Amino acid sequence: MTKRYLAIYRRGPGNLSGIVPDVPGCGSIGRSMVEMRENLHEALEIHLESLMKKGEALPEPSLGPDDVVATGTAEWLVVRLRIGGDTRSPFAMCRPCPGR
Numbered sequence: 001m002t003k004r005y006l007a008i009y010r011r012g013p014g015n016l017s018g019i020v021p022d023v024p025g026c027g028s029i030g031r032s033m034v035e036m037r038e039n040l041h042e043a044l045e046i047h048l049e050s051l052m053k054k055g056e057a058l059p060e061p062s063l064g065p066d067d068v069v070a071t072g073t074a075e076w077l078v079v080r081l082r083i084g085g086d087t088r089s090p091f092a093m094c095r096p097c098p099g100r
Helices: 033-053
Strands: 002-011 016-019 027-030 073-080
Touching: 002 033, 016 033, 027 033, 033 073
Parallel strands: none
Antiparallel strands: 002 016, 002 073, 016 027
């Protein structure tokens, strides 16, 4: 199964942060855009696969690039979800971004 969600990025004083507004609580940080994107993509996959394992409905994407405020940068994140999934460390789960 493939899903596409809008990710919004912001630069902070010492890092970059990213959130997926359609998936409450899913966010990540990184020292570079590449690291932050990789972290957020992994967090989103794990978060959605966890919802699937619990039998919960996946959030439907509802936002688009026009919904991004001028202070942010946005792009689509595409995730391919494994039905049945694997078991990964719970420490890689999505966590709220600092200051949100």
